[in-house]
Amino acid sequence: xxxxxxxxxxxxxxxxxxxxxxxxxxxxxxxxxxxxxxxxxxxxxxxxxxxxxxxxxxxxxxxxxxxxxxxxxxxxxxxxxxxxxxxxxxxxxxxxxxxxxxxxxxxxxxxxxxxxxxxxxxxxxxxxxxxxxxxxxxxxxxxxxxxxxxxxxxxxxxxxxxxxxxxxxxxxxxxxxxxxxxxxxxxxxxxxxxxxxxxxxxxxxxxxxxxxxxxxxxxxxxxxxxxxxxxxxxxxxxxxxxxxxxxxxxxxxxxxxxxxxxxxxxxxxxxxxxxxxxxxxxxxxxxxxxxxxxxxxxxxxxxxxxxxxxxxxxxxxxxxxxxxxxxxxxxxxxxxxxxxxxx
Amino acid sequence: xxxxxxxxxxxxxxxxxxxxxxxxxxxxxxxxxxxxxxxxxxxxxxxxxxxxxxxxxxxxxxxxxxxxxxxxxxxxxxxxxxxxxxxxxxxxxxxxxxxxxxxxxxxxxxxxxxxxxxxxxxxxxxxxxxxxxxxxxxxxxxxxxxxxxxxxxxxxxxxxxxxxxxxxxxxxxxxxxxxxxxxxxxxxxxxxxxxxxxxxxxxxxxxxxxxxxxxxxxxxxxxxxxxxxxxxxxxxxxxxxxxxxxxxxxxxxxxxxxxxxxxxxxxxxxxxxxxxxxxxxxxxxxxxxxxxxxxxxxxxxxxxxxxxxxxxxxxxxxxxxxxxxxxxxxxxxxxxxxxxxxx
Numbered sequence: 256x257x258x259x260x261x262x263x264x265x266x267x268x269x270x271x272x273x274x275x276x277x278x279x280x281x282x283x284x285x286x287x288x289x290x291x292x293x294x295x296x297x298x299x300x301x302x303x304x305x306x307x308x309x310x311x312x313x314x315x316x317x318x319x320x321x322x323x324x325x326x327x328x329x330x331x332x333x334x335x336x337x338x339x340x341x342x343x344x345x346x347x348x349x350x351x352x353x354x355x356x357x358x359x360x361x362x363x364x365x366x367x368x369x370x371x372x373x374x375x376x377x378x379x380x381x382x383x384x385x386x387x388x389x390x391x392x393x394x395x396x397x398x399x400x401x402x403x404x405x406x407x408x409x410x411x412x413x414x415x416x417x418x419x420x421x422x423x424x425x426x427x428x429x430x431x432x433x434x435x436x437x438x439x440x441x442x443x444x445x446x447x448x449x450x451x452x453x454x455x456x457x458x459x460x461x462x463x464x465x466x467x468x469x470x471x472x473x474x475x476x477x478x479x480x481x482x483x484x485x486x487x488x489x490x491x492x493x494x495x496x497x498x499x500x501x502x503x504x505x506x507x508x509x510x511x512x513x514x515x516x517x518x519x520x521x522x523x524x525x526x527x528x529x530x531x532x533x534x535x536x537x538x539x540x541x542x543x544x545x546x547x548x549x550x551x552x553x554x555x556x557x558x559x560x561x562x563x564x565x566x567x568x569x570x571x572x573x574x575x576x577x578x579x580x581x582x583x584x585x586x587x588x589x590x591x592x593x594x595x596x597x598x
Numbered sequence: 599x600x601x602x603x604x605x606x607x608x609x610x611x612x613x614x615x616x617x618x619x620x621x622x623x624x625x626x627x628x629x630x631x632x633x634x635x636x637x638x639x640x641x642x643x644x645x646x647x648x649x650x651x652x653x654x655x656x657x658x659x660x661x662x663x664x665x666x667x668x669x670x671x672x673x674x675x676x677x678x679x680x681x682x683x684x685x686x687x688x689x690x691x692x693x694x695x696x697x698x699x700x701x702x703x704x705x706x707x708x709x710x711x712x713x714x715x716x717x718x719x720x721x722x723x724x725x726x727x728x729x730x731x732x733x734x735x736x737x738x739x740x741x742x743x744x745x746x747x748x749x750x751x752x753x754x755x756x757x758x759x760x761x762x763x764x765x766x767x768x769x770x771x772x773x774x775x776x777x778x779x780x781x782x783x784x785x786x787x788x789x790x791x792x793x794x795x796x797x798x799x800x801x802x803x804x805x806x807x808x809x810x811x812x813x814x815x816x817x818x819x820x821x822x823x824x825x826x827x828x829x830x831x832x833x834x835x836x837x838x839x840x841x842x843x844x845x846x847x848x849x850x851x852x853x854x855x856x857x858x859x860x861x862x863x864x865x866x867x868x869x870x871x872x873x874x875x876x877x878x879x880x881x882x883x884x885x886x887x888x889x890x891x892x893x894x895x896x897x898x899x900x901x902x903x904x905x906x907x908x909x910x911x912x913x914x915x916x917x918x919x920x921x922x923x924x925x926x927x928x929x930x931x932x933x934x935x936x937x938x939x940x941x
Contacts, residue, residue: 279624305797308800308824308827308850335622349651358630381729403734405663407663424664450730481650483651484652535655539655
């Protein structure tokens with residue numbers, strides 16, 4: 256190829272990239288709300304005097320009384336030029352918040368911007384107990400203690416690192432899965448996105464997600480990891496309001512004996528790479544596929560995609576953050592279009 | 599007024615309102631990041647087996663190791679047509695998160711949308727320990743216990759209710775301040791925005807805010823209540839990077855002996871209504887005014903606005919949520935324009 260032609264193509268590619276980067280996101284509205292939750296009484300505790308600001312004026316705080324607990328936070332972005340047939344709800348995984356879908360840990364656009372730019376109304380939430388949802392006293396209200404993760408913990412568990420000692424504070428010394436697409440240089444930022452979690456709040460989380468869908472109306476749910484059971488269970492509770500399910504590496508499923516309830520809801524289940532190398536994921540994936548089979552046996556439509564089998568390789572459990580996240584998003588977008596869910 | 603003219607005016611007002619509602623928000627980018635924090639070692643604790651999802655595969659969680667703590671969450675919205683000379687950082691008050699600046703509890707646009715529509719790049723954050731910033735183990739890492747507030751607690755303390763028994767679960771039975779502009783019918787939603795807080799994390803919060811301004815660069819800070827001390831202290835730590843300070847009902851101040859450091863930073867301090875009726879606010883306001891006087895004595899420019907004195911009445915402590923919040927925002931916008939901080 257001559258230098259001139261090469262330079263012209265390079266210039267063309269660059270201007271196309273710049274044009275894309277410069278394309279504004281036009282919103283007809285954006286905002287947030289809380290949904291769900293319940294009131295709980297606490298009694299018999301002594302009044303405290305709390306100085307909220309050092310050097311400030313002390314205020315009496317009576318811990319006895321009524322508490323608002325188990326509500327959920329939802330932030331919405333509504334595109335000016337709507338192309339999705341229904342709003343797209345994004346439900347994060349365990350120990351995480353809606354930040355999962357925002358900018359990737361290495362600073363690229365995440366799924367929220369991707370699907371917003373494609374014309375979907377996106378409702379991104381923090382489940383009960385996480386992020387802007389707030390959390391309640393334990394053991395008075397929440398049962399059990401919260402779980403905190405070390406910086407190293409998710410590295411192997413989320414199939415980024417290859418083996419139990421794959422993590423090292425120095426990014427250059429980490430042993431990544433061969434061909435990993437996780438943005439290793441942004442791992443510290445990903446760790447900063449992790450928040451404490453309980454393992455005893457599932458019923459409250461499901462109740463709040465049901466409250467969300469009751470408020471937003473007929474919707475498509477995209478859900479990840481821990482939200483596997485939430486997505487399928489909420490769809491079983493509100494089958495008329497769920498218009499499609501997109502399960503990204505679901506760690507749990509719904510009630511297999513009620514799989515028939517989901518038969519009219521188009522469902523996509525996506526798994527990343529390195530499943531067979533992991534000690535837990537072959538079983539987790541088998542559970543998901545068995546659940547999908549139950550829906551199919553009842554006459555439902557379930558598409559299961561193992562990304563490596565369609566030529567998309569290197570994906571960790573956090574596939575919405577991987578370097579090829581736009582490729583994964585495009586696969587989902589194409590599936591949605593194929594199901595007639597775009598205008 | 600004749601019926602025809604009245605109907606014409608009503609139609610005109612309605613179409614103007616609709617036109618305003620329909621005006622899209624054009625963003626050249628939006629996203630989020632975390633900043634700041636530090637690593638802490640925990641050792642000598644037993645390994646736990648945790649089943650993260652009911653019916654799922656148990657995973658071993660070793661609580662010993664390195665923890666990422668005290669980071670902060672920042673969400674940004676950059677307008678396509680930028681008119682602010684510097685980015686506008688919004689810092690919420692105690693027991694709250696960045697939700698403070700979003701949709702009001704009764705569903706109207708908050709300060710975030712207002713200033714974004716005026717062409718400001720807005721960086722809205724959750725301070726250390728709050729919301730999407732996450733929080734750390736106590737007493738291992740955070741000292742002391744978190745404070746939880748009853749549903750009734752903020753009602754009088756934030757100068758919404760008139761007197762100690764002004765709150766009632768039934769909105770119709772509440773005793774509001776005479777002429778209150780707080781959206782009483784949305785009070786339950788405001789309560790859902792409250793999150794647990796510590797009173798021992800101020801230094802970590804200040805460090806993270808400094809990390810934010812070091813990353814974003816020269817900025818204007820709008821800060822509320824508990825963030826009073828944070829806004830002034832961070833400006834004292836980074837006087838060259840803070841281009842203006844907008845203190846909304848600051849509950850604390852900076853170091854009075856270093857007031858001179860702030861002399862080149864235009865400062866606006868705003869107080870709402872009912873200060874004199876409250877047991878704590880006369881002293882809190884006096885502290886703020888005394889601090890402003892120290893800056894002025896050192897040659898600085900400080901404007902103090904008591905809203906009732908300029909004809910804006912009925913404001914609670916949460917003036918960015920009050921029914922006249924657009925009026926308060928317009929006063930701030932006008933002040934910013936007057937200081938030459940718009941393009």
